[in-house]
Amino acid sequence: MHENAPKKPDPADQYPQDVLDTDAFALVCKALGHPVRIKILNYLRKMDRCICGRIVEILPLAQSTVSQHLKVLKGAGLIRGEVEGLNTCYCLDTEVLDRFKKTVESL
Amino acid sequence: MHENAPKKPDPADQYPQDVLDTDAFALVCKALGHPVRIKILNYLRKMDRCICGRIVEILPLAQSTVSQHLKVLKGAGLIRGEVEGLNTCYCLDTEVLDRFKKTVESL
DNA sequence: ATCGTTTATCGTAAATGAACGATAAAGAAC
DNA sequence: GTTCTTTATCGTTCATTTACGATAAACGAT
Numbered sequence: 001m002h003e004n005a006p007k008k009p010d011p012a013d014q015y016p017q018d019v020l021d022t023d024a025f026a027l028v029c030k031a032l033g034h035p036v037r038i039k040i041l042n043y044l045r046k047m048d049r050c051i052c053g054r055i056v057e058i059l060p061l062a063q064s065t066v067s068q069h070l071k072v073l074k075g076a077g078l079i080r081g082e083v084e085g086l087n088t089c090y091c092l093d094t095e096v097l098d099r100f101k102k103t104v105e106s107l
Numbered sequence: 108m109h110e111n112a113p114k115k116p117d118p119a120d121q122y123p124q125d126v127l128d129t130d131a132f133a134l135v136c137k138a139l140g141h142p143v144r145i146k147i148l149n150y151l152r153k154m155d156r157c158i159c160g161r162i163v164e165i166l167p168l169a170q171s172t173v174s175q176h177l178k179v180l181k182g183a184g185l186i187r188g189e190v191e192g193l194n195t196c197y198c199l200d201t202e203v204l205d206r207f208k209k210t211v212e213s214l
Numbered sequence: 215a216t217c218g219t220t221t222a223t224c225g226t227a228a229a230t231g232a233a234c235g236a237t238a239a240a241g242a243a244c
Numbered sequence: 245g246t247t248c249t250t251t252a253t254c255g256t257t258c259a260t261t262t263a264c265g266a267t268a269a270a271c272g273a274t
Contacts, residue, residue, distance in 0.1 A: 022142050022145045022146060022149075023142050025139075025145060026139065026140055026141055026142045026144075026145050027140075029136045029137075029139035029140040029145075030136070030137070030139075030140030030141070031140075032132075032133065032136035032137075032140075033133055033134075033136040033137030033138075033139075033140045034133055034137070034231090034232085035129050035130050035133045036232095037133075038129045038132060038133050038136075039129060041214070042129075045214070051250090051251095052250075052251060052252095053249090053250065053251080056250095056251090061232095061233075061234095062233070062234055062235075063250085063251075063252095064233080064234065064235075064236090064251090064252080064253080064254095065232070065233055065234070067251065067252055067253080068231090068232075068233085068252095068253095069232090070251095070252095071252085071253095072231095083240090083241095083251090085240095085241060085242075085250095086240075086241050086242060086249060086250050086251080087241095087249095087250065087251080088250080088251060088252085097214060100211070100214075101211055101212065101214065104207070104208055104211040105208065105212075107148070107152070107204060107208065141261090141262085143262095158220090158221095159220075159221060159222095160219090160220065160221080163220095163221090168263080168264090169263070169264055169265075170220085170221075170222095171221090171222080171223080171224095171263085171264070171265075171266090172262070172263055172264070174221065174222055174223080175222095175223095175261090175262075175263085176262090177221095177222095178222085178223095179261095190221090190270090190271095192220095192270090192271060192272075193219060193220050193221080193270075193271050193272065194219095194220065194221080194271095195220080195221060195222085
């Protein structure tokens with residue numbers, strides 16, 4: 001673990017973006033560590049994409065709480081949201097999700 | 108593997124214990140949602156089985172803190188620990204882990 | 215029986231999380 | 245322009261998590 005010669009200890013080279021490091025992996029797991037967020041994710045998977053308001057409708061929670069959960073999922077990179085006029089449209093980030101799956105496979 | 112004569116919507120039949128329900132899945136994710144616990148899991152994967160004291164050694168944390176993390180992992184079913192005289196020997200619960208993997212695959 | 219070792223648990227303090235209502239920001243509709 | 249709608253953020257409260265040291269419980273060794 002001493003980089004005298006510039007070999008390739010670079011993690012980005014070893015695993016060309018298909019496995020998450022410990023901290024990133026833990027972050028994603030933490031984001032998945034709440035039933036409501038799993039439900040949101042499942043819904044987005046079924047719907048492909050949908051606006052925030054729809055997610056608020058299907059959950060028995062205040063709008064601000066749902067917004068908070070969406071923020072956590074976004075912070076972990078699991079979903080993306082883009083503003084479309086008055087609404088914000090959310091969808092899964094399949095790339096991050098796939099990377100997560102690969103990491104789990106390797107457990 | 109597929110339901111040829113499906114008549115039961117009973118979830119326990121549909122998925123003969125190979126996929127976790129939302130709450131159980133969130134619980135496992137939550138347990139994985141801390142870098143230290145990922146490290147413990149990785150270590151146990153490499154070592155197959157090892158005693159608590161060894162895990163305490165490799166982590167820069169107080170013994171009581173490590174014990175707490177082990178408890179979380181055990182509570183999620185990810186590891187098992189059996190007392191062997193003075194020591195407690197921990198190992199992965201591969202069955203729960205495999206179920207978790209299957210659930211993640213299906214994401 | 216006494217002493218050291220190992221691990222779990224207790225008690226506690228600080229940080230984070232989850233929920234809510236209220237409010238702000240931004241765009242649509244009038 | 246004003247007003248309504250949608251969503252994010254603020255402020256607050258309560259619960260949980262994380263960390264630690266201290267202690268207890270269980271066992272081995274002396």
